[in-house]
Each structure stands twice: as C-alpha cells, then as structure tokens.
Amino acid sequence: MQGKNLHTEIIHRKIIHRKGWPFCWYTIGAGVAFFLYGVFVSTWFGIYNRYIVLHYHEQMQLFRFDGFYFRSYLGMPGGLIAYAGSFLTQFYVYPVAGSLLIAAIVMASCLFFYRICRFYGPIGRLFFVPFVPSVFLMMSFMDIYFDMSMALGSLFFLIVFERYMARPLPTRFVVGPIGIAVTYLIAGGIALLLLVMMVIFEMSGTAGPMNEKGAPVTKKKRYLYLLLLTGGSVFFVWLAWRLVYTVFIREAFFAFTPFHTASPIIPYFAFWISVPVLFFGWKLMAAKADRWHFRPWRIIVVNCLSVAVLTVGGVFFAYDRSAERLVRMNCELQQGNYKAVMALGKDFPAGNRMACYLTNIALAESGQMPYRMFQYGQTGVNGLFLEQHLSYSIFWYLGEVYYRLGMIPEAEHCAFEALVSSPKEPNVQAMRRLVNTHIVRRDSITAEKYLRFLDYSLAYRKWARRQRANLALAMADPTFHLPDTPVPCRHDDFFIDYQKPDYSLFKLLQANPTHRRAFEYLMAYYMLQKDFERVRWCMDQFFGNFDYRGIPVHYEEALVTYQNIFRPERDFYRQYPVSKATRDRFDRFAKACKVVQDGKLSLEQLKEQFGNTYWYYAYFVSPTTLQNKDEENRY
Numbered sequence: 209m210q211g212k213n214l215h216t217e218i219i220h221r222k223i224i225h226r227k228g229w230p231f232c233w234y235t236i237g238a239g240v241a242f243f244l245y246g247v248f249v250s251t252w253f254g255i256y257n258r259y260i261v262l263h264y265h266e267q268m269q270l271f272r273f274d275g276f277y278f279r280s281y282l283g284m285p286g287g288l289i290a291y292a293g294s295f296l297t298q299f300y301v302y303p304v305a306g307s308l309l310i311a312a313i314v315m316a317s318c319l320f321f322y323r324i325c326r327f328y329g330p331i332g333r334l335f336f337v338p339f340v341p342s343v344f345l346m347m348s349f350m351d352i353y354f355d356m357s358m359a360l361g362s363l364f365f366l367i368v369f370e371r372y373m374a375r376p377l378p379t380r381f382v383v384g385p386i387g388i389a390v391t392y393l394i395a396g397g398i399a400l401l402l403l404v405m406m407v408i409f410e411m412s413g414t415a416g417p418m419n420e421k422g423a424p425v426t427k428k429k430r431y432l433y434l435l436l437l438t439g440g441s442v443f444f445v446w447l448a449w450r451l452v453y454t455v456f457i458r459e460a461f462f463a464f465t466p467f468h469t470a471s472p473i474i475p476y477f478a479f480w481i482s483v484p485v486l487f488f489g490w491k492l493m494a495a496k497a498d499r500w501h502f503r504p505w506r507i508i509v510v511n512c513l514s515v516a517v518l519t520v521g522g523v524f525f526a527y528d529r530s531a532e533r534l535v536r537m538n539c540e541l542q543q544g545n546y547k548a549v550m551a552l553g554k555d556f557p558a559g560n561r562m563a564c565y566l567t568n569i570a571l572a573e574s575g576q577m578p579y580r581m582f583q584y585g586q587t588g589v590n591g592l593f594l595e596q597h598l599s600y601s602i603f604w605y606l607g608e609v610y611y612r613l614g615m616i617p618e619a620e621h622c623a624f625e626a627l628v629s630s631p632k633e634p635n636v637q638a639m640r641r642l643v644n645t646h647i648v649r650r651d652s653i654t655a656e657k658y659l660r661f662l663d664y665s666l667a668y669r670k671w672a673r674r675q676r677a678n679l680a681l682a683m684a685d686p687t688f689h690l691p692d693t694p695v696p697c698r699h700d701d702f703f704i705d706y707q708k709p710d711y712s713l714f715k716l717l718q719a720n721p722t723h724r725r726a727f728e729y730l731m732a733y734y735m736l737q738k739d740f741e742r743v744r745w746c747m748d749q750f751f752g753n754f755d756y757r758g759i760p761v762h763y764e765e766a767l768v769t770y771q772n773i774f775r776p777e778r779d780f781y782r783q784y785p786v787s788k789a790t791r792d793r794f795d796r797f798a799k800a801c802k803v804v805q806d807g808k809l810s811l812e813q814l815k816e817q818f819g820n821t822y823w824y825y826a827y828f829v830s831p832t833t834l835q836n837k838d839e840e841n842r843y
Contacts, residue, residue, distance in 0.1 A: 234332030237508035254307030286396020293357030564591030578760030588831020
C-alpha cells in the first residue's frame with residue numbers, strides 16, 4: 209500500500225478482521241485453551257513434577273537479603289536476571305506458590321509471542337502457534353539444569369522484541385542497539401536471540417520498513433543498519449567481557465543460552481529454534497490464513513486439539529520419572545518419612561544404585577534392615593555405601609550414611625564438600641547440615657557463622673533462630689542432645705577408608721559395642737558380599753550385645769546358608785537357634801532350585817516364591833558394579 213505506514217496497514221487489517229463475527233469465536237477458543245493450559249501447567253508442577261523442579265532447585269540455593277549476596281551476581285553477564293531468578297526460586301519452598309510462578313511465566317511467554325505474531329496479521333485461525341515456544345519452555349523447566357533465571361531471560365527477550373516491533377523507523381535505529389545492550393546487561397546471552405529476531409523482522413517487512421513521514425527506507429540504509437547492529441552488538445559483548453566481567457569468553461557470549469555448556473538442554477534449544485522459525489513462517493502464511501473458508505468451530509477444535517497434543521506430548525517427552533522419584537526419596541528421608549522412602553524404593557526399577565542406597569538408609573532408620581532388606585532389589589555393597597567422587601550429589605549422599613551412624617566429623621566433612629561443590633551456589637541443604645553437626649560438636653563459632661547466612665533468608669530465618677537457641681543450650685549443658693539428630697558416637701584413632709567401609713564399621717563397633725545400627729550395617733555388608741565366614745564371625749563377636757527378640761529372619765537365612773556350605777559343628781543350631789520355619793523354608797528353596805536346574809521351573813517362578821529371601825540373592829543375584837557412566841548420577 210503505497211504511501212501508508214506498515215503499522216497503519218497492520219492496524220487496518222485488525223479493524224477489518226474484528227468486524228467479522230469469527231473473530232469473537234477465535235478469541236473465545238484461544239482464551240479457553242490458554243486458561244486450561246495454565247491450569248494444567250500449575251497442576252503438573254505443583255503435584256506430579258514437584259520434587260525435581262520445586263524441591264531440588266529451592267534446596268540448591270540460599271537466597272539472602274544482603275548487599276554482598278547481590279554484588280556477587282554483578283560479576284557475570286545476566287547477573288540481574290540471575291538474581292531475580294534466585295529471588296523467585298526461594299518461593300519454591302511453598303509448592304503452590306512455586307507452581308503458580310512457573311505457570312505465570314510460561315503463560316506470559318505464550319501471550320507475548322501471540323502479540324508478536326499479530327504484527328503480521330490476526331493469528332486467531334492458528335492460535336496454537338504461540339503455544340509451541342511456551343510448551344518448549346515448560347519442558348525446559350523439567351530439566352534439572354534449567355532454572356528460573358533462563359525462563360525469566362526468555363520472557364524478558366520476548367517483551368523487549370515486542371516493544372521493538374511497535375516502534376517505527378527511524379526510532380528503531382536507536383531502540384535496537386539500546387534494546388540489545390540492555391538485554392545483554394540484564395539477561396546475558398539471550399540478547400543473541402534478540403539480535404536474530406531483529407534481523408528477521410527488518411529483512412522481511414511486507415512493504416519494507418518505513419520512516420515516520422511514510423517514505424520507504426532504501427535497502428542500502430536497511431542493510432547498513434543491520435550490519436552496524438550486528439557488529440556493534442558483538443563488539444559491545446567483547447568490550448563488556450574485557451572491562452566488566454570476570455568470566456570466560458564463552459560465558460560472556462552465551463550465558464543463559466543453550467550454548468553455555470557442551471550438552472545443551474534440548475527443550476530450551478528447541479525454544480530458541482522455534483521462536484525465529486515460527487515467527488518467519490507465520491509472516492509467510494499470515495496473508496493466506498485470511499483466505500481460509502472453514503467453519504469456525506472446526507478451526508477452534510483443531511487448534512485446541514493441537515495445543516492439547518503439544519502439551520501432553522511435551523510432558524511425556526521431558527518427564528524424568530526416575531529422577532523425580534530419587535529427589536522425592538531424598539526429600540522424604542530428610543523429613544523422616546521412612547515408610548514413604550521404602551514404598552518408593554519398592555516400586556523403583558531394579559538395579560538403580562541410588563534408590564537402593566536411600567532405601568537401605570530408610571530400612572536401617574526404621575529398624576527393618578535385618579527383617580526386610582532383601583524384599584527390595586539389592587545391587588551389592590555399592591547400594592550400601594557410595595564411593596567417593598568429586599561431585600556435589602555424591603558428597604551429599606555419601607555423608608548421609610555416616611550422619612545416620614552418628615559419625616559426625618565425617619558427616620560434617622561430606623556436607624562441607626557438598627557445600628563448596630554445589631552446582632549453583634552455597635545451598636541451604638548442606639548449610640543446615642553443617643549447622644547441626646557443629647552444634648552437636650559444640651563448635652559455637654563455626655555454627656554461628658552458618659547461622660548468620662540463614663538469618664538473611666526468608667524461609668529459614670525462623671529455623672536459624674531455633675537452632676541458635678539450641679546452640680545456647682548445647683554450650684550450657686554437655687548432656688543436651690539436639691532434637692531430630694543422631695546420637696554422636698565416640699571413637700579412638702578413627703580413620704575413614706571409603707574403599708573399606710567394613711573397617712570403619714568395625715572400629716566404630718569396637719568403640720561402641722552396643723551400636724546396633726553399626727552392627728546391622730556391618731552384617732548387611734558381609735551378607736551383600738556373600739562372605740559367609742565373616743557373617744559368622746560378626747555374629748560371634750557382636751550379636752550378643754543386643755536384645756533382639758530372637759534372630760532376625762535375614763540373619764537366620766544367612767546362618768542356614770553358612771551351615772549348608774561349611775557344615776560346622778553339630779551344636780551350631782544350639783548356639784544359633786534358627787527357627788524351624790526358616791529351616792523348612794530353606795529345604796523347600798533347595799528343592800525348587802533342583803527343579804529349576806531340571807528345567808521344570810523357571811527362574812521367574814522361583815523368584816516369585818523366594819525372591820524376598822537372602823537365599824535368592826546369595827545364589828542367583830550377581831551384585832552389579834556400576835560403570836563410570838552410571839556413577840555420574842546427578843540426582
């Protein structure tokens with residue numbers, strides 16, 4: 209349209225479209241889909257994907273209201289958006305608030321991309337299109353490496369670009385560079401995607417970019433503007449890296465982008481690709497969409513079904529059920545819900561080392577290890593103790609068993625290693641553990657140091673005040689025991705050997721002969737190793753120190769196995785009066801094994817009958833040794 213501004217033409221299209229009755233139906237259909245989409249997202253993250261998204265990320269940081277904490281974010285590009293993301297993430301401690309925050313950001317991204325697409329024409333006939341980047345953003349939240357900062361940066365980019373499109377030329381010549389500079393300083397590398405979108409927009413105008421007087425801008429001026437915009441943006445980032453930020457050049461250019469790490473978050477990468485592709489694709493087909501002559505209800509139904517399929521398919525693709533269960537098991541363990549941990553471990557796929565490890569801790573804490581341990585899938589001694597590796601998750605989980613055993617110095621060491629190796633920042637989970645261990649050890653100076661950090665937090669300042677009161681009691685009364693913490697154990701000449709945990713348990717039992725949990729862990733260690741001679745030795749040395757009501761069933765099964773292999777003295781069963789029921793059950797097991805050898809009974813049928821016994825583990829389970837790939841369990 210000669211002599212008319214591009215924006216005048218767009219507004220004219222919108223007015224004409226609104227005069228037709230289909231506009232109302234498309235708006236209602238899009239509104240209903242938008243509302244149901246928001247309900248689904250908030251419900252999903254509040255109930256079904258709560259632990260790996262809300263609980264994990266909330267525990268991986270400790271947002272503090274102090275100047276030093278704020279300044280720590282200013283040394284990296286996008287520090288302000290990272291600070292804002294951490295501020296919002298602290299509200300994840302309240303699941304309803306956390307899920308509503310995520311839903312609000314995801315829905316806002318959909319709304320602003322809808323507004324962006326409307327610059328090329330009414331998108332009511334294809335209102336599912338703006339949902340596509342939003343679904344990818346929702347899927348990104350389900351990745352453990354994606355946090356609120358990246359989502360806020362993506363939303364900020366959409367807002368800036370929408371405002372940029374609304375400005376006429378030559379105003380955009382000024383707004384463009386300022387928008388990229390501000391976006392980079394606030395949101396980091398997301399400015400790269402903003403630059404790409406600006407280039408696409410300027411290169412694909414229907415009538416060419418116009419100035420305020422209505423005269424078309426020549427291609428030469430347009431290309432010169434884009435060239436200067438691109439070169440100036442790259443130079444600005446390089447200059448900021450040299451003069452302002454103390455980061456590697458890769459982070460300076462790609463902070464908060466999918467290219468920040470060697471392994472990008474796939475849904476977030478898809479978000480980056482979908483925004484420019486859909487924007488350019490809608491520009492090409494916007495004029496054709498007005499010519500479609502389908503009944504409005506059919507178009508609305510197709511669009512709503514498309515949104516539903518996209519959302520459900522995205523959830524199905526991105527949901528990591530195993531990770532969700534593992535994080536939930538850790539959460540339930542910290543809260544003392546041992547029955548919930550065991551229930552989750554029971555349903556967990558066999559062979560997962562971390563699930564086995566957490567289940568065994570819950571069994572020991574609830575006093576069920578000698579009675580029910582082999583009702584759960586066991587992976588050998590690597591499901592009882594973890595090997596030391598230089599990663600946050602391994603150090604945190606490694607310290608769990610030592611903490612539960614009352615080995616406070618070693619638990620404190622593991623918590624400190626987890627604190628300094630935290631993937632994001634010093635986090636609340638490790639810091640709370642360090643407060644407890646230092647109170648138990650009566651180290652008031654160090655405990656007070658960590659409590660001061662918690663004083664500046666929103667969700668944990670009350671907890672810090674309670675612990676400060678407990679610290680005062682502990683310093684005044686040597687017999688004071690901190691509630692909800694294990695009783696610390698004394699030991700002489702103690703040395704932790706991660707490769708030989710049985711030696712540490714033996715030394716612990718020597719110093720504390722009535723330490724029942726240490727005895728049960730040592731017995732479990734030898735039983736998982738299938739070291740029947742050490743099982744007999746451990747029973748001889750320590751079993752008499754405890755007031756069991758008879759021999760626990762798994763110990764009976766191990767003793768029967770020992771008797772069957774080594775044929776000890778005749779009075780063996782007089783020393784260890786194994787129940788007749790257990791001995792009869794072993795006879796039935798031995799007969800069933802012969803039937804399996806003859807091929808008349810399958811191993812699965814044998815497992816159904818005796819899979820909850822130690823005998824099945826001892827004769828038919830080969831303890832797994834996890835490969836290096838499996839050891840890198842980030843959960």
